[in-house]
Amino acid sequence: MNAQQLKFLSLAALCLPFLVLGGIASKETLNTISGEVWRVKITGYDPRELFYGRYMRYQINWSDYTDKKYLIDLSQNSKQSLCLIEKSNSQHPRITDAGVKSQDATQCRSVLIAGEGDKYWNKRQRKYFIPEQYANALDWAFARTNKYNFEIDIRAHDNGQLSIGSLYINGQPMREAMPALTEAYRKDQKEHDTPATASTWRIKMKNVKPVYVSDNQNCMSYELDWGYHGYNTPISVDENTPSLCFTEKETHDTLPSIPSVSLKTTETEDQCESIADPFGWGSDNWNTNHHTFCRSRERGKFMLNLVVTQNDNFWASVKVHNNGTLHTQNVFIGEEFLHKLYSRRNQ
Amino acid sequence: MGLKRKLKKWEDAALLSNDQAEEILRHEKQGTGKTYFRGLVGLALLIIFGGAAMIIESNWAAIPGNIKIITHFAINAIVAYVMYTGQQTNHFWKREGAAFILAGLNVTLIALIGQVFQLNGSVEGLLLLWLLITTPFIFIFGLSRMNAILWTLGFIITCALNLNDLIDKLDFLNDAEKLSLYTFLGVAIPALLLIGGINQKLQIYRQEWQQSYLFSGAAIIIAIGLFTSLSWYDQRLLNEYDELKWFPAFNAVFWSAFFFGVRQITESTYYKALLLMASLTMLFLLVVCIPGRPESDLMSTVHFVIYAGLIGYFAVPLALPALITVSILLITIRLFIFYLEVTNNMAQMGVGMLVSGIVLLIGLKLSLKINKTLKAKLFGEGAKS
Secondary structure (H helix, E strand, O other): OOHHHHHHHHHHHHHHHHHHHHHHHHHHHHHHHOOEEEEEEEEEEOOEEOOOEEEEEEEEOHHHHOOOOOOOOOOOOOOOOEEEEEOOOOOOEEEEEEOOOHHHHHHOOEEEOOOOOOOOOOOOOEEEEOOHHHHHHHHHHHOOOOOOOEEEEEEEOOOOOEEEEEEEEOOEEHHHHHHHHHHHHHHHHHHHHOOOOOEEEEEEEEEEEEEEOOOOEEEEEEEEOHHHHOOOOOOOOOOOOOOEEEEEEEOOOOOOEEEEEEEOOOOOHHHOOEEEOOOOOOOOOOOOOOEEEEEEHHHHHHHHHHHHHOHHHEEEEEEEOOOOOEEEEEEEEOOEEHHHHHHHHHO | OOHHHHHHHHHHOOOOOHHHHHHHHHHHHHHHHHHHHHHHHHHHHHHHHHHHHHHHHHOHHHOOHHHHHHHHHHHHHHHHHHHHHHHHOOOHHHHHHHHHHHHHHHHHHHHHHHHHOOOOOOHHHHHHHHHHHHHHHHHHHOOOHHHHHHHHHHHHHHHHHHHHHHHHOOOOOOHHHHHHHHHHHHHHHHHHHHHHHOOHHHHHHOHHHHHHHHHHHHHHHHHHHHHHHHHHHOHHHHHHHHHHOOHHHHHHHHHHHHHHHHHHOOOOHHHHHHHHHHHHHHHHHHHHHOOOOOOOHHHHHHHHHHHHHHHHHOOOOOOOOHHHHHHHHHHHHHHHHHHHHHOOOHHHHHHHHHHHHHHHHHHHHHHHHHHHHHHHHHHOHHHHO
């Protein structure tokens, strides 16, 4: 190889990364200014990646935009194309049809096709990269679906693919929403860090069922019977789920009080002795459908025996924290602690 | 003890002449000065980069995405220019350092583009793109060991992360066929590195790359050989191949024959030894195919110890005495693990640790002895004293 050839090869090798990465960046820049913009709701959680940094793992709630939930296959394996038309005065789309063919698509404002990869609507788990300094506050807010509504812009292109645009929190662009959100996060953390002013209540349990875990570990699953305490609305996990207000109904000298539970409103807030919030994630919320309570070895077996013989007599000692979370500390059978019953049996 | 005093001592013992001692001192003085100077320049650059990185980091979220990307491209261009001029002026460190930095900057630029445009990229995709765009320039500009190791590591990690993913996408293959392809290509990667490493042209034009290929290829082959011993813990492994139960045997024999065949047409005794070791290692893969093979801690240990012994044996033809130490260390550790597997209380474990420690000391003593004999054999009688 002569010097001229080497020089040519060196320059070509040098230019390759610039051409490839420049090409990708240009194409993606074009994508951000072309196509029809739609705004869609998202839900998810927030992990971290080694190279790319913090991101939110989310999925687009397509089902919120159609009345034909049962006709449209919204799964990852869907082969259908979606027809999007605009809702009046809104950037939110309305999905009118699925399985549209390109020649029938004239009534659609945008058509999104299914496929494998992030450019297709049927991709379930997506990532949205977020700045490191906002990550903790966003992580906190993302889990509070009743307070914070997350949306993203998508751009629907002529080829049926989509690209992802800006993130919105309660309708505000992320950058504008962040100062208030960060402040709310800090306030919450401060409350969280202050010594707990939790109150303990005795709550009736229902649907108590044995759950086999291992030879050494026995658990039971149960629900908290809010209806027994006066709150009869079915449990939901969405932005409309309210917080619950606890007031004392029945006191006892040695046991926690039984509360009266009602909907928390701005009028009743001051009278509440405890407030339980519905954060939508994890098991520390009043609206969690199924809780579990486990005990190991002989104590666990004893507990499961009682599940069979005294199923209707289970009560939970529930600690409601000042940050709105709650957790079951212990279990009563009638008015007797589970562990005391167990000790007595062994005497 | 200072160098001056050491030289004086050697001079008194008639190991060095006065001229030689002075020459060594002069040489070291020059070298030390340069090293300190380079070290301080490096430290200053590190502080500057650190400061710049902190300023950028503190305002990162406030910087618009396109500005970040354009700035990154500009930095890459500057480094590429330095690398190119380094090559034209034959400035070794300018060229090598810039090639190393540019390779790293390519990773961060790909990640940045993915971040800004929300491309949902995976780590394996990032590395694959990095390898494709970085290989040509790093091969042309990077002659040093530093760059050779960087590329080889990048290549191995990219292959490891992407292989499963790429094979999984071949929808026309069933699970057994995918597993077969995976195990076949799993050996093909170190084979490729070894064949690259014994290539004459590479040896002439890119000696550091050749060394890096040989070392990493051999290391993976040895890792495969040691890892195969774990097959003794699962007798159902062969069932995973379903209707292709013949494949593991074919895979082992094919690669063994391949390495042996290449060995036959290679002239260098060093490469012959290396290829023989690879060929024998492949035969250890046959363990998966033994019919009615029991699940056995003992057999796994025996397999491991025999293979580690084989590595030690190749210390002589490969002229690598350190392999004996490695071999003895591996055997001791494996024996200790076996002891832990068969015992379960603290007292027995304590005895096991005592015995293992003694075995290790005896082994190391033995390895020192073998090392001396080996060096004498390799480098002549003088090395024995």
